[in-house]
Amino acid sequence: MAKLDNKKFMVCCANGAGSSLMMKMTLQKVLTKYGIKPGALHHCSLSEGKSAAPGYDIVLCARNFAKMFDDAAKKGTTVIGLKNIMSAPEMEQAMKDAGLLD
Amino acid sequence: MAESILQKIVRRGHYKFVDRVDSWQEAVRLSTESLVETGYVSENYYQQIVDCITKYGPYVVFEHYVAMPHSQEGAEGAHKTAVGFLRVKEDVDFGKDEDGEDKIARLFFTLAAANPDEHLDNINQLMNIFCNEELLDALMAAETPEDILQAEKDFPPEDILAD
Numbered sequence: 358m359a360k361l362d363n364k365k366f367m368v369c370c371a372n373g374a375g376s377s378l379m380m381k382m383t384l385q386k387v388l389t390k391y392g393i394k395p396g397a398l399h400h401c402s403l404s405e406g407k408s409a410a411p412g413y414d415i416v417l418c419a420r421n422f423a424k425m426f427d428d429a430a431k432k433g434t435t436v437i438g439l440k441n442i443m444s445a446p447e448m449e450q451a452m453k454d455a456g457l458l459d
Numbered sequence: 460m461a462e463s464i465l466q467k468i469v470r471r472g473h474y475k476f477v478d479r480v481d482s483w484q485e486a487v488r489l490s491t492e493s494l495v496e497t498g499y500v501s502e503n504y505y506q507q508i509v510d511c512i513t514k515y516g517p518y519v520v521f522e523h524y525v526a527m528p529h530s531q532e533g534a535e536g537a538h539k540t541a542v543g544f545l546r547v548k549e550d551v552d553f554g555k556d557e558d559g560e561d562k563i564a565r566l567f568f569t570l571a572a573a574n575p576d577e578h579l580d581n582i583n584q585l586m587n588i589f590c591n592e593e594l595l596d597a598l599m600a601a602e603t604p605e606d607i608l609q610a611e612k613d614f615p616p617e618d619i620l621a622d
Contacts, residue, residue, distance in 0.1 A: 370518070371511055371514075371515040371518060372511060372529060372530060372531040372534075373531065374529055374530070374531050374534075374570070374572055374578070375519065375527055375529040375570055375582065376518065376519070376527070378578075378579060378582045379582060379585075379586050382582075382583060382586060382620055383620075385620070386620050402531065403515070419518050420557065421515075421516055421518055421556060421557045422515075422518070441521070441522060442521075443521070443586055443589060443590055443619075445619075
């Protein structure tokens with residue numbers, strides 16, 4: 358079983374309506390490639406995400422928003438900030454760097 | 460084949476071509492003008508987008524001169540789901556990002572989201588367009604709606620999420 362199976366993912370952007378949806382699609386592509394079945398895959402706005410983040414294992418967002426999740430990171434959530442939210446290779450590499458993928 | 464988002468933009472008249480603008484705020488307003496005229500969004504919708512970019516920074520500006528201004532899903536003032544296209548010939552400066560890199564756009568795809576399914580399909584299609592640099596170059600050179608359709612024919616967007 359892949360180690361990310363059943364992990365809870367959250368993708369966040371300012372509004373939860375534009376770039377977070379793009380990030381979610383990119384993430385789905387990466388997860389499918391590795392045969393990972395996430396426990397949850399939620400997209401939302403920063404305001405919702407900030408309070409909900411500690412309840413997720415992994416949070417992905419645009420890089421400029423990553424510092425907003427410092428509290429969740431301290432509680433054990435892995436926070437990944439991306440420069441190009443549409444790039445599956447960048448996301449894959451960032452997840453590897455965070456030790457999430459082999 | 461289902462109508463593409465670029466075909467929809469042309470059919471609905473949701474496009475505008477200008478040479479230059481005074482500010483990114485003006486560009487955002489112009490990108491919603493055709494949406495206002497056709498009743499897709501209210502007149503003050505663009506102000507919500509401007510407020511959001513002011514608050515959170517130019518994160519809606521992607522690579523290769525593309526911006527995707529938007530407000531929330533089901534936002535007040537977004538009556539129907541659509542994309543408003545604007546091409547500006549000169550650079551529109553959104554300032555710098557957190558790395559000090561200039562955020563510049565010439566193509567605007569402004570979102571109005573009322574129907575989640577249709578919106579998701581629009582986002583999916585836009586992603587494929589944004590990852591197609593030849594198509595973006597052709598759209599930046601476009602002067603007419605016919606040019607938009609020709610650009611899509613010449614450089615059809617591929618499904619980047621397909622394996």
